[in-house]
Amino acid sequence: MPLPPAELEARLRLHALPGFGPRRHRRLLEAFASASAALSAPASAWRALGLPAGCAEARRSAEVRQQAAMALAWLEQPQRQLLPLGEPGYPALLAELDDAPPLLFVEGEAALLEQPQLAMVGSRRASKPGLDTARAFARQLAGAGFVITSGLALGIDGAAHRGALEASGKTVAVLGTGLQRIYPARHAPLAAEILAGGGALVSELPLDCPPQAGNFPRRNRIISGLSLGVLVVEASPSSGSLITARLAAEQGREVYAIPGSIHHPGARGCHQLIRDGATLVESIEHILEALRGWQNIAPPQPVPPAPTGEWHPLLALLHAAPQTSEALALASGWPLARVLAALTELELDGLVACEGGRWLGCAG
């Protein structure tokens, strides 16, 4: 059951309070039964919770009311959702964070946020081979059924979103600006493509929030928080991608990194992550292997299970001889992404198994 409109408006007003982050928001909601109750409580009760006097004063200001009204007006258009923390539809993995966003603004397919996501991040100034690798991995991972989540930035982020779209997969862009201030502007067409492809744009920031340096690192916690794991493609050792990866590790998420030549500066960040414990990834199978366990406890598969009959050609090939997914793609003439998606399903059904990198058909 969605929140009553008055409570939603009250949440938006709390959210619009200046200097009011996730922890203060949560403290108020825990202390009072609801945001409405918090808003009508005496200022002394707010002070007793250790909140600055200015907050209690600002809650009735015209500006705060206006912000809330603007968000409610925005919400009237189709394909727009507000997801309050603790309410149905709020992504479960993200809700685990201590500093989970109290409200998420979502444009597009909000249901994607409850499906298994894999984050892909990397350098904004990636090399051409790095961009190609990001695109290929995104294509294959999307084909294997993962939603690809990234930050809409130039470089690796953009390549990840594009790769997912090329595989007709789903992709989620988490912005470091308000949803009405797409940044970088050069990626406004990409944002539109993401929406047209059944994806989603997400932000915790007020709709008109412009780009501010401090908001991008905070945005990164949402990218990793939404995802089962984070794949870093190319990154310098001091980049934001490494911050995202460290946050992800702290959040208990898997961190994957793609290695490169020791003479390629763009590989150094990935190498540092691997030295710190990230899993070295050469192909998406290294990720699928690691996440196989997770999928059982994760929300349902994004791709509705297709009838096994459709995948009969693959089963026949595997019963003839165990082989890698690449060999299977060649033998069947199917795109690798489709083969991988099929193998994932068939494995969940117990009809195939992977041993030492080769797939084999199971009896029965």
Place this chain on the structure above:
Amino acid sequence: MPLPPAELEARLRLHALPGFGPRRHRRLLEAFASASAALSAPASAWRALGLPAGCAEARRSAEVRQQAAMALAWLEQPQRQLLPLGEPGYPALLAELDDAPPLLFVEGEAALLEQPQLAMVGSRRASKPGLDTARAFARQLAGAGFVITSGLALGIDGAAHRGALEASGKTVAVLGTGLQRIYPARHAPLAAEILAGGGALVSELPLDCPPQAGNFPRRNRIISGLSLGVLVVEASPSSGSLITARLAAEQGREVYAIPGSIHHPGARGCHQLIRDGATLVESIEHILEALRGWQNIAPPQPVPPAPTGEWHPLLALLHAAPQTSEALALASGWPLARVLAALTELELDGLVACEGGRWLGCAG
């Protein structure tokens, strides 16, 4: 005190027995006071130890006596040593192995075997950049004071030996043939260069033992057994280098691997090792870091400590500003190998320290 000549001859006879490996050799020596006592014991005592009847019979054969005589004649030339397990001069790390060779034939500088060694192994069919990387790492590691131990094979092994020689460092080649059957023949000049450079050739096999497939994997346990760690430069997943690396890990040695592009098949073996727990290495500093602790418990430094005065220019530069070893090489005009060797010594003397990859001069 060296073994009495009669006992050495008896050890050589045990060693020459057909089908008589390290474990049987050790069992006999543990059961009797000496090899001489074992040779004169009744055949029934040998059978009681579970040794095949043929062994007891063969011990007095002309062939076994001849083998021993040949080894003693070989030993009369200068720069040749026989190191029996358990006697002074036998390398301490190698002696730790369950299947340590009962006898080592050494030509050249046997004292090197007691100095800190780093093994370098990799593909016989390495790429040009792989060979260059091996050579550069060997040069720098030898410059930092490590003896470079490898297997005299084509490819990475050869590049490792050559790199060490280029830095005027020491290098040890462990053969999978007898010392009088250098293999591959194409590397006979390299073997001669190793000796001329004050290095050593080592084998556990009878002097005239020809190349036999089974002896090369067994040789690998000596390469890793002699060394503090094993650096794998380029290797396919099914290569002998990976066997060496696994043996090394079982022996409690550090395993290091150099990553590469995911599109370079030569990097796959290294990536597999890293996924299995090997340390990813981008520069020799990653190895020096990891081995810094070991050096304290390892035999004395191979390079005799030079007077600190000679290294004053480096100290002056480091007291002016902390910097990386590469920057220091540029600033001083010294070769990087010499800078690294100096830093290692200065650090042992407590005059410099490394923090976050940058070196700084210590007060006093």
